[in-house]
Amino acid sequence: MKKEYRAVVFFIAxxxxxxxxxxxxxxxxxxxxGKAEYYPGETIQADIYGSxxxxxxxxxxxxxxxxxxxxxxxxSGLVQTSDKYLFYAFPSSxxxxxxxxxxxxxxxxxxxxxxxxxxxxxxxxxIAPTDKPYIQVNPGFIISANNGEIxxxxxxxxxxxxxxxxxxxxxxxxxxxxxxxxxxxxYFSVNNxxxxxxxxxKVNDYTIPVYLSLPPxxxxxxxxxxxxxxxxxxxxxxxxTNEIKFSPETMSIIVLNNTxxxxxxxxxxxxxxxxxxxxxxxxxxxxxxxKESISELFGYNSTIVSMNxxxxxxxxxxxxxxxxxxxxxxxxxxxxxxNNSEVDVETSLIEVSPVNFDKYINFSxxxxxxxxxxxxxxxxxxxITLSCENENxxxxxxxxxxxxxxxxxxxxFEVNTNETIESEIEIDYENETTILPLNFKEYREEEYNLSDxxxxxxxxxNGTFLLGKEYRIIIANIGENDLEDITISCDNTDLKFxxxxxxxxxxxxxxxxxxxxxxxxxEDINTSLxxxxxxxxxxxxxxxxxTNNELEEQIETEDSGQYPTCLQKNxxxxxxxxxxxxxxxxxxxxxxxxxxxxxxxxxxxxxxAGILLLIVLGIGxxxxxxxxxxxxxxxxxxxxKNREKDFQARMNPTEVRGSLSKx
Numbered sequence: 001m002k003k004e005y006r007a008v009v010f011f012i013a014x015x016x017x018x019x020x021x022x023x024x025x026x027x028x029x030x031x032x033x034g035k036a037e038y039y040p041g042e043t044i045q046a047d048i049y050g051s052x053x054x055x056x057x058x059x060x061x062x063x064x065x066x067x068x069x070x071x072x073x074x075x076s077g078l079v080q081t082s083d084k085y086l087f088y089a090f091p092s093s094x095x096x097x098x099x100x101x102x103x104x105x106x107x108x109x110x111x112x113x114x115x116x117x118x119x120x121x122x123x124x125x126x127i128a129p130t131d132k133p134y135i136q137v138n139p140g141f142i143i144s145a146n147n148g149e150i151x152x153x154x155x156x157x158x159x160x161x162x163x164x165x166x167x168x169x170x171x172x173x174x175x176x177x178x179x180x181x182x183x184x185x186x187y188f189s190v191n192n193x194x195x196x197x198x199x200x201x202k203v204n205d206y207t208i209p210v211y212l213s214l215p216p217x218x219x220x221x222x223x224x225x226x227x228x229x230x231x232x233x234x235x236x237x238x239x240x241t242n243e244i245k246f247s248p249e250t251m252s253i254i255v256l257n258n259t260x261x262x263x264x265x266x267x268x269x270x271x272x273x274x275x276x277x278x279x280x281x282x283x284x285x286x287x288x289x290x291k292e293s294i295s296e297l298f299g300y301n302s303t304i305v306s307m308n309x310x311x312x313x314x315x316x317x318x319x320x321x322x323x324x325x326x327x328x329x330x331x332x333x334x335x336x337x338x339n340n341s342e343v344d345v346e347t348s349l350i351e352v353s354p355v356n357f358d359k360y361i362n363f364s365x366x367x368x369x370x371x372x373x374x375x376x377x378x379x380x381x382x383x384i385t386l387s388c389e390n391e392n393x394x395x396x397x398x399x400x401x402x403x404x405x406x407x408x409x410x411x412x413f414e415v416n417t418n419e420t421i422e423s424e425i426e427i428d429y430e431n432e433t434t435i436l437p438l439n440f441k442e443y444r445e446e447e448y449n450l451s452d453x454x455x456x457x458x459x460x461x462n463g464t465f466l467l468g469k470e471y472r473i474i475i476a477n478i479g480e481n482d483l484e485d486i487t488i489s490c491d492n493t494d495l496k497f498x499x500x501x502x503x504x505x506x507x508x509x510x511x512x513x514x515x516x517x518x519x520x521x522x523e524d525i526n527t528s529l530x531x532x533x534x535x536x537x538x539x540x541x542x543x544x545x546x547t548n549n550e551l552e553e554q555i556e557t558e559d560s561g562q563y564p565t566c567l568q569k570n571x572x573x574x575x576x577x578x579x580x581x582x583x584x585x586x587x588x589x590x591x592x593x594x595x596x597x598x599x600x601x602x603x604x605x606x607x608x609a610g611i612l613l614l615i616v617l618g619i620g621x622x623x624x625x626x627x628x629x630x631x632x633x634x635x636x637x638x639x640x641k642n643r644e645k646d647f648q649a650r651m652n653p654t655e656v657r658g659s660l661s662k663x
Contacts, residue, residue: 031102031122034207039129041093041157043206045140046102048078048085050119056085060105063089065098077139079211086209088140093157097128133159133180141209142201146295147277148191152201152208155183169199169210179374179408182353185303187291190214240326243271244278246319247302247350248432252333254344260310264376265330266351267321270435272299275323280305284317301355302434304376311336350384350427350434351376357436360443367415371436373400373427374408381429390423392416393438415440450536453479454486454505456529461542463555465517465525471555473540475502475531476510483533492527494519495542508593519546574598 029050038044044063048056058078076089104119136155144150154163156178166173167188176184188201194217201208247266255261269275278294290306297303307319311334319330337343351374361367375381384400396412403409415421421440426433457474465471477483486502497515505511519525522545529540547553571593574580580594 029104029120031104031120033102033122033124036123037125037127039134039157040095040097040126041090041136041155042134043088043090043137043140044102044124045206046087046122048087048104048120049083050104052119055080056104058087061087061089062103062105063091063100064103065096065100077141079141079143081211086141086211090136090138090140091126095126097126100124100126129158131159133157133161135161135163135178135204135206137203137206137208139208141211143211145190145212145214147279147293149187149189149293149295150201150210150212151185151187151295152203153183153185154178154203156180163204165201165203167199167201167210169193169197179351179353179372181372182351182374183301183355187295238273238275238323240321240323240328243273243275244269244297244321244323244328246321246328246330247434248430250331252335254335254337254342255311256340256343257336257338258310258312260308262306262308264304264306265319266302266304267294267297268302268434269297269299274298277323279322281320281322282307282317283320284315286311286315287317289319307332309334350374350381350429350432352427352434352436355436356439358439359441361415361417361440363418363442368412369415370410370412371425372408372410373403375403375405380404383429385428386411386425387428388413388423388425388438390421390438392419392421393423393425395425448479448481450533451538453477453481454483454531454533454538456531456538456540459540461540461544461555463544464547464552465544465555466550466553467520467546467548468516468518469553470514470516473513473515473529474510475505475513477505477507480507482506485533487532488513489530489532490527492525494525495527495529497529515542517546522546572598 029052030048032047032049034045046061048061050056052060056078058076061076061078076087078085078087080086100123102122102124104121134157136157138153138155142150142152150167154165154176156163158180160177160179162175162177163184164173164175165186165188170188170190170192172188174186174188176186178184186201186203190197190212193212194214197210197212197214199210199212201210245268247268251263251265253263267278267280275297276295278297280289280292280294282289286309288308290308294303305319309315314336315332315334317332319332321328321330353372353374357369357371373384380402382402384403386395386398386400388395392415394414394416396414400409400411413425417440420442421438423438425436425438427436455476455478457476461471461473475486475488483505484503486505488497488500488502490497495515495517497513499513502511513529515529517525524543524545526543527541529542531538531540544555574594575598578598578600580596580598
């Protein structure tokens with residue numbers, strides 16, 4: 001009795017300890033979203049808390065819809081701070097409306113919302129846009145500064161709006177007017193900040209966390225003769241005159257005497273390379289530029305620079321753009337007048353939004369897109385021409401007679417192609433050319449990825465193997481499709497295994513493979529067991545040394561907890577004596593995974609079934625007995641009647657007439 005009592009107490013203690021450990025595991029991991037609802041294309045920001053074995057990488061944070069990874073999330077980032085991880089992602093603006101979730105996995109099984117233990121899940125919604133404009137910020141956090149400044153890009157959706165940004169660390173504030181589907185870069189100086197900086201930038205309703213590791217404050221004024229190091233472009237040598245241009249390429253204007261002016265020009269990257277660390281300057285002390293550097297200018301993108309001045313005498317100067325030891329110039333000529341009718345400020349600036357088209361399309365369909373041309377200057381621009389060399393691009397118009405200052409016009413074009421398009425639309429006005437890059441690729445449905453649906457357990461075997469011992473491993477189908485004709489192979493003939501082929505492995509089912517190593521003791525084995533299905537394969541690396549000594553055997557395998565269990569698949573494991581009221585599958589490491597309820601097969605149920613069986617047997621027996629009895633009674637009555645008839649015949653003889661001879 002005491003032994004049974006101790007066993008019960010021990011079981012309860014183990015159960016309590018396990019519950020505490022599981023509770024700690026669940027509570028230690030959490031996702032805090034900036035908000036619960038997002039418009040398509042909005043930046044999703046999240047703070048992630050928890051202790052992750054081996055650290056957390058962004059590939060383990062997935063935007064899921066059901067069990068499918070969102071296939072059109074275009075960018076994401078993750079960084080670890082002292083107490084949490086910062087995460088951001090911005091999906092395509094064409095993302096479908098509906099319910100999604102942000103999931104953190106424990107394993108690095110690529111691109112799957114199903115396989116691997118899900119440590120934490122946070123639901124979110126993608127909602128339909130209204131008439132209200134909204135923005136996307138990129139990146140969702142800032143952890144570096146270049147050339148003494150931080151920068152981020154804001155994309156505007158739905159309607160023209162003014163975007164305000166404020167850098168809390170310095171109090172610097174900026175505002176930019178951004179057209180619908182337009183993009184603008186914000187720059188904030190960090191020249192007066194030193195050491196580790198933890199701050200934020202407020203951008204409309206967004207808060208962008210800022211974590212910077214800057215040099216310490218100098219004890220003495222910096223030595224101007226020191227060589228400053230900058231980030232260098234490492235891809236291929238860039239010839240500035242081939243990649244960058246000013247728009248317009250020259251400026252000649254007439255302005256009023258002693259009047260404040262702000263004139264815009266654009267710096268255009270007409271190539272596909274990203275160029276870093278561009279310096280902007282003027283050789284005139286009477287001109288103030290809105291920025292002195294560009295930390296990063298992406299391919300096929302542009303940035304706007306403003307020059308401010310108030311002069312009383314004619315002025316000729318150059319705007320200088322420098323990259324490494326190369327420079328290009330924008331010649332500027334300003335004449336002064338006192339007659340308002342003579343003012344001729346050629347500040348017309350064509351801006352195109354979106355800045356490019358990079359889309360997946362069905363080659364069998366015809367598509368219609370549009371873009372906007374906006375006049376950001378202060379005079380009417382006339383005789384704009386549009387062209388595209390690709391014959392599969394059809395513009396609805398090739399000429400625009402005029403666009404008034406501050407106004408815009410919409411251009412439509414059709415795409416009908418059976419091949420990938422890499423082209424551009426050119427918008428020309430006088431000596432100004434704006435390029436709209438086009439990149440259309442064929443949309444393909446996501447292929448069935450075997451590595452997401454078929455796994456070995458363990459995923460890797462390392463250590464010291466016992467010669468001749470048979471090891472048993474699991475191969476499991478964790479996908480929703482049945483797999484047929486899986487072949488097992490290995491290029492090392494010293495590794496023996498069975499089976500060599502699996503004819504059918506159903507969804508959420510597993511089977512076993514037995515392997516034996518026959519290589520000589522003391523030698524190494526470095527090989528892999530390969531499972532092939534159609535033209536795809538997965539592998540189980542096997543690495544270690546061989547021994548004859550059982551005491552030296554030591555195999556390192558991964559924790560089975562990283563694989564989805566019955567509970568994590570929202571199922572329950574039925575115990576002995578229970579039946580599943582619902583769909584019954586096989587768990588990867590267990591069995592009897594019930595997607596429903598487990599119901600006990602009670603003894604009372606069996607007793608009732610037994611009584612019912614006895615009743616049925618009793619009724620059957622009574623039926624046959626009655627039939628037999630009736631049959632027996634009928635035979636007795638008939639015999640009695642026959643005897644009575646014979647008796648009556650003897651008691652009443654019949655008279656015989658005629659001669660005796662006839663008798």
